[in-house]
Amino acid sequence: MRDRKAELLQGTLDLLILKTLSSGPNHGWGLAQRIEVTSGEVFLVNQGSLYPALHRLEREGLIRAEWGVSDNNRRARFYEITRAGRRQLEEETATWALVVGAIARVLEAV
Secondary structure, X not given: OHHHHHHHHHHHHHHHHHHHHOOOOEEXXXXXXXXXXXXXXXXXXXXXXXXXXXXXHHHXXXXXXXXXXXXXXXXXXXXXXXXXXXXXXXXXXXXXHXXXXXXXXXXXXX
16 A cells, blocks of 8 residues: 555645645755645655655746755755746646546446
């Protein structure tokens, strides 16, 4: 089951990051922890997936980053969603709603 969770996460990581950042800026470790807690520990985000996704989203202009100090007094990059990122989040959320609805209909029909 854990492998299935990882596969699902790879396909949805950008969406989860954008949604999490929509509530305010956060650093990488904080993002991973928030996604884990919010998902009821279904999604466990590892650094090998998280940081490449953050860098990609930043290159695409969907998030921006700046250096700051974390709660434990360490230097960290804090990520924030951009206006373009909010538009992308709305589009991806609508797409996911369609997909989830379609899957539910298929599962109920069989």
